[in-house]
Amino acid sequence: MTPEQQSAKAREICALAPVVPVLVIHDVAHAKPLAKALVAGGLPALEVTLRTPAALDVIRAMAEVEGGVVGAGTLLTPADVKAAKAAGAQFGVAPGATDRLIGACEDEGLPLLAGAVTASEVMTLLEKGFTMAKFFPAETSGGAAALKALGAPLPQMTFCPTGGISPDNVASYLSLSNVACVGGSWVAPKGLMEKGDWARITELAHAAAALPR
Numbered sequence: 001m002t003p004e005q006q007s008a009k010a011r012e013i014c015a016l017a018p019v020v021p022v023l024v025i026h027d028v029a030h031a032k033p034l035a036k037a038l039v040a041g042g043l044p045a046l047e048v049t050l051r052t053p054a055a056l057d058v059i060r061a062m063a064e065v066e067g068g069v070v071g072a073g074t075l076l077t078p079a080d081v082k083a084a085k086a087a088g089a090q091f092g093v094a095p096g097a098t099d100r101l102i103g104a105c106e107d108e109g110l111p112l113l114a115g116a117v118t119a120s121e122v123m124t125l126l127e128k129g130f131t132m133a134k135f136f137p138a139e140t141s142g143g144a145a146a147l148k149a150l151g152a153p154l155p156q157m158t159f160c161p162t163g164g165i166s167p168d169n170v171a172s173y174l175s176l177s178n179v180a181c182v183g184g185s186w187v188a189p190k191g192l193m194e195k196g197d198w199a200r201i202t203e204l205a206h207a208a209a210a211l212p213r
């Protein structure tokens with residue numbers, strides 16, 4: 001899958017909703033009820049970070065939930081890409097970009113949202129054929145102001161900013177012409193998952209899904 005095809009797919013996924021929940025899940029028993037709660041709230045694209053031992057099993061379980069589009073986050077190595085694809089991930093997200101990671105996504109046919117925050121990083125991805133990237137870590141890399149400034153000379157790149165985005169600052173990102181959607185963990189707080197308060201998570205998802213962009 002070429003970088004151009006990967007970015008076309010990533011664009012489709014970002015178009016589904018203004019927010020992609022970034023999920024850190026320790027208990028595989030949370031996978032299905034959480035995915036159902038988020039999809040019911042209007043957030044179908046779900047990023048499961050490969051930061052917990054349960055993550056691949058979580059992807060496998062969530063991939064069975066109707067209406068969901070499950071991806072793997074925190075992809076760092078070709079082995080991560082292979083494992084994510086085998087578990088049923090439909091897209092991948094990485095905090096940065098390396099040639100090995102990009103090569104693995106091409107080989108495995110996994111659409112990648114690679115991370116970039118500087119003009120040179122964005123230009124490197126554009127040179128390879130990517131037109132969609134993750135802007136990470138968004139808030140500490142200059143936030144919406146930095147993204148807006150990058151968009152002036154580099155309007156070809158569209159972003160999914162992630163990292164430090166919350167209901168308080170999300171509007172400043174979604175109003176930018178070079179932002180397709182944002183990633184954020186606020187729609188699936190650990191405390192609500194532990195309590196099994198899926199109804200409240202659906203409410204948070206509803207509010208996020210209704211954000212204008």
Ligand SMILES: O=C(O)C(=O)C[C@H](O)[C@H](O)COP(=O)(O)O
Pocket residue numbers: 022049050051073074075093094095136162163164165183184185186
């Ligand atoms: O593990 C990854 O590859 C990531 O995707 C990192 C996430 O983007 C942030 O951890 C989400 O940030 P918060 O919304 O501030 O919690």
